[in-house]
Amino acid sequence: MQVHQQTSEHSDAIDLMVNMGPQHPSTHGVFRLVIWVDGERIVRVEPHIGYLHRGSEKICESEQYNQIVTLFDRLDYVGNLNNELAFCLAVEKLTETVVPERAEYIRVILCELNRIASHMLFYGVYGLDAGATTPMLYGFRERERVQELFESVTGARMMHNYIRIGGVKEDVPADFEKNVRKLLDDLKQGVEECDSLLSQNEMFLARTKGVGVISGDEALDYGVTGPALRASGVVEDVRVTDPYSIYERFDFGIPVGSMGDCWDRYFVRVEEMRESIKIIEQALSELPKGEISAKVRRIVRPPAGDVFIRTESPRGDLGVYIVSDGSDKPYRVKVRPPSFANLQALEYMLKDTYIADAVLVLGSIDIIMGEVDR
Amino acid sequence: MTLTDHLIRAHHTIMTRRSNISSKSEAETSPTVEPLDQKGSDLLKNLKLTFAEYSETEVSVSLDMVVLRVEPERLVDVCELLKSNEKFLFNYLSCITVVDYEEQEELFEIVYHLVSIDYHHKLTMKVSLPSNSPVVPSIFKIWKSADWFEREAHDLFGIQFKGRENLPPLLLYEGFEGYPGRKSFPFHDYEEW
Numbered sequence: 071m072q073v074h075q076q077t078s079e080h081s082d083a084i085d086l087m088v089n090m091g092p093q094h095p096s097t098h099g100v101f102r103l104v105i106w107v108d109g110e111r112i113v114r115v116e117p118h119i120g121y122l123h124r125g126s127e128k129i130c131e132s133e134q135y136n137q138i139v140t141l142f143d144r145l146d147y148v149g150n151l152n153n154e155l156a157f158c159l160a161v162e163k164l165t166e167t168v169v170p171e172r173a174e175y176i177r178v179i180l181c182e183l184n185r186i187a188s189h190m191l192f193y194g195v196y197g198l199d200a201g202a203t204t205p206m207l208y209g210f211r212e213r214e215r216v217q218e219l220f221e222s223v224t225g226a227r228m229m230h231n232y233i234r235i236g237g238v239k240e241d242v243p244a245d246f247e248k249n250v251r252k253l254l255d256d257l258k259q260g261v262e263e264c265d266s267l268l269s270q271n272e273m274f275l276a277r278t279k280g281v282g283v284i285s286g287d288e289a290l291d292y293g294v295t296g297p298a299l300r301a302s303g304v305v306e307d308v309r310v311t312d313p314y315s316i317y318e319r320f321d322f323g324i325p326v327g328s329m330g331d332c333w334d335r336y337f338v339r340v341e342e343m344r345e346s347i348k349i350i351e352q353a354l355s356e357l358p359k360g361e362i363s364a365k366v367r368r369i370v371r372p373p374a375g376d377v378f379i380r381t382e383s384p385r386g387d388l389g390v391y392i393v394s395d396g397s398d399k400p401y402r403v404k405v406r407p408p409s410f411a412n413l414q415a416l417e418y419m420l421k422d423t424y425i426a427d428a429v430l431v432l433g434s435i436d437i438i439m440g441e442v443d444r
Numbered sequence: 445m446t447l448t449d450h451l452i453r454a455h456h457t458i459m460t461r462r463s464n465i466s467s468k469s470e471a472e473t474s475p476t477v478e479p480l481d482q483k484g485s486d487l488l489k490n491l492k493l494t495f496a497e498y499s500e501t502e503v504s505v506s507l508d509m510v511v512l513r514v515e516p517e518r519l520v521d522v523c524e525l526l527k528s529n530e531k532f533l534f535n536y537l538s539c540i541t542v543v544d545y546e547e548q549e550e551l552f553e554i555v556y557h558l559v560s561i562d563y564h565h566k567l568t569m570k571v572s573l574p575s576n577s578p579v580v581p582s583i584f585k586i587w588k589s590a591d592w593f594e595r596e597a598h599d600l601f602g603i604q605f606k607g608r609e610n611l612p613p614l615l616l617y618e619g620f621e622g623y624p625g626r627k628s629f630p631f632h633d634y635e636e637w
C-alpha cells in the first residue's frame with residue numbers, strides 16, 4: 071500500500087490518501103480504490119475501474135451470434151452459465167425460437183447449480199476477507215463438487231459454451247440425474263456446515279453487523295440489484311417479478327434482509343443457496359425427455375429490431391440489449407452487468423466507516439471485474 | 445432476537461403451477477409474437493394518456509417492449525415525471541446504451557431502460573442525437589445509477605452530458621484518444637501504446 075499525505079481543508083488534522091489496489095488480493099480482481107481517511111475514518115473514496123476492459127461489446131459486433139456465447143462466458147467468469155443463458159434468451163426472443171422443454175429444464179438446473187457455486191466462492195472469499203481461513207476451504211470444496219459435475223456435462227470447468235441459441239449443446243450424460251441427486255445431498259450438508267461455521271461466529275458478527283449500511287431506496291437509486299438489494303429489504307428477484315425461461319413453474323422463496331448491512335448481504339446469499347437447491351430438486355423431478363435443441367439455422371440471422379432481456383445472475387440483474395440489422399452479426403450488443411451498477415454504491419456504503427472495514431464492505435458486494443470492465 | 449429473525453422470508457408461490465405448464469405446451473405448437481402482457485398494455489395506455497399533450501414524445505411497441513421516444517430538450521422533464529408520477533414510479537434505471545447510426549443516418553441513439561420495482565413494468569426510452577454534436581442532458585440528478593453509465597457513454601462514444609462537463613475517463617486510461625465504441629473507430633489498425 072502506498073500512502074500519500076495531503077492537508078485537509080476542514081481542520082488542522084491531516085487527511086491521508088491510501089491507495090488500495092489494483093494489485094491487492096482483497097480487491098477481488100484488478101480494482102483500484104483510493105481512500106481518503108481522517109484518522110481511521112473514511113472521508114471519501116474514489117473507485118477506479120477499467121483495468122480489465124477488453125471491449126467485449128465491440129468484439130461482439132464482429133462475431134456471428136453463435137460465436138458470441140463464448141464471449142459471454144468471459145464476462146462474469148464465476149457465473150458463466152447464467153451469462154450464456156442471458157444472451158441466448160435475448161437472441162431467442164428476437165428470432166422467436168421456442169426452446170424444447172428438456173433444454174429449458176437442463177438450463178435451469180445448471181444455472182441454479184452455477185448460482186450455488188458462485189455463492190460458495192463468495193462465502194469462502196468473504197470469510198477470508200474477515201480474517202477467517204477455514205471458510206475458504208469449505209466453500210471451495212463445495213464449489214469443486216459443482217464444477218466436477220459441470221465438467222461431466224459440458225466438458226469444461228469454467229468456460230462451458232454449453233447453452234446455445236435454441237437449446238443446449240448436447241444431451242446430459244446418462245448418470246446425470248443420479249449425479250445431481252448425489253451432489254444435492256452433499257451440497258445440502260455443505261451449506262449447513264458453512265452456515266454453522268461462520269454465520270453466527272461472534273467475531274464475524276462484530277465485524278459485519280451494522281457495517282456498510284445502505285437503505286433500500288438508496289440502493290435502488292444507485293441501481294444496486296441482486297442479493298445486495300434484497301439485503302436492504304427490497305423484494306426484487308427477476309426470476310419472480312419478471313420471470314424468464316421456466317422459473318414461474320417452481321416454488322421457491324426470496325430471502326430478504328432487514329438491515330442492509332454486510333451481514334445481511336452475506337446471509338441472503340447463504341439462504342439463496344438453500345432456495346436454489348429447492349429449485350433444482352423440483353426441476354430434476356420434472357425433467358422431461360425429448361429434444362435438447364430447437365431447429366435453428368447454423369448461421370442465425372434474426373430479423374431487424376432490438377430486444378432487451380433481464381435475467382437474475384448470481385450478482386443481480388443481468389441485462390442484455392441486442393440491436394439487429396438483419397445480418398448474421400449483431401449491430402450492437404450491450405451488457406448491463408450487475409456488478410458494475412452495484413459497485414457504484416460502494417462510495418455511499420463506505421462513507422464514515424472505518425478503514426479496516428473497507429475490505430469487508432467491498433467483499434460484501436461480491437464484484438467480478440470481468441463483467442465490470444467488460 | 446435470534447439471528448434468523450433478521451430474515452423476512454417472503455415466500456412466493458405460484459398457485460397455478462400445473463395449469464401454467466399445460467398452457468405453455470399448447471403455445472409451443474404455434475409460435476407467435478409475444479404480445480404485450482397486461483402490465484405492458486396498462487403502461488402503454490397510461491403513457492399515451494399522459495404524453496398526449498407532449499408533441500415531442502412518441503409512444504410505440506416493439507416486440508414486448510414499450511418504447512417512448514423523447515426529444516433531448518424534454519428528457520429531464522419526462523424523466524422526472526416518469527419517476528415521480530404515481531402511475532409509473534420508475535424508481536430504477538437499469539441501463540443506458542448508445543447505438544451508433546453515424547454512417548447511415550448521422551445520429552446516435554441513446555437508449556434508457558427503466559424498471560418500476562413497485563409495478564414490475566419496464567420501459568425503453570430512446571433519444572436521438574445528431575452525430576456532429578452529441579449533447580444530451582444528464583439524468584444523474586434523477587437516478588444516481590446513471591453516473592457510471594453516462595461516464596461509460598462519454599468514454600466509448602464521446603457523448604457529452606449537459607451538466608456534467610469534464611468527466612474523467614472510467615473504462616479507458618488517462619489520455620486515450622478517440623472513441624473506441626463507435627463504428628468508425630478502427631478495429632485493428634491503431635497503435636496501442
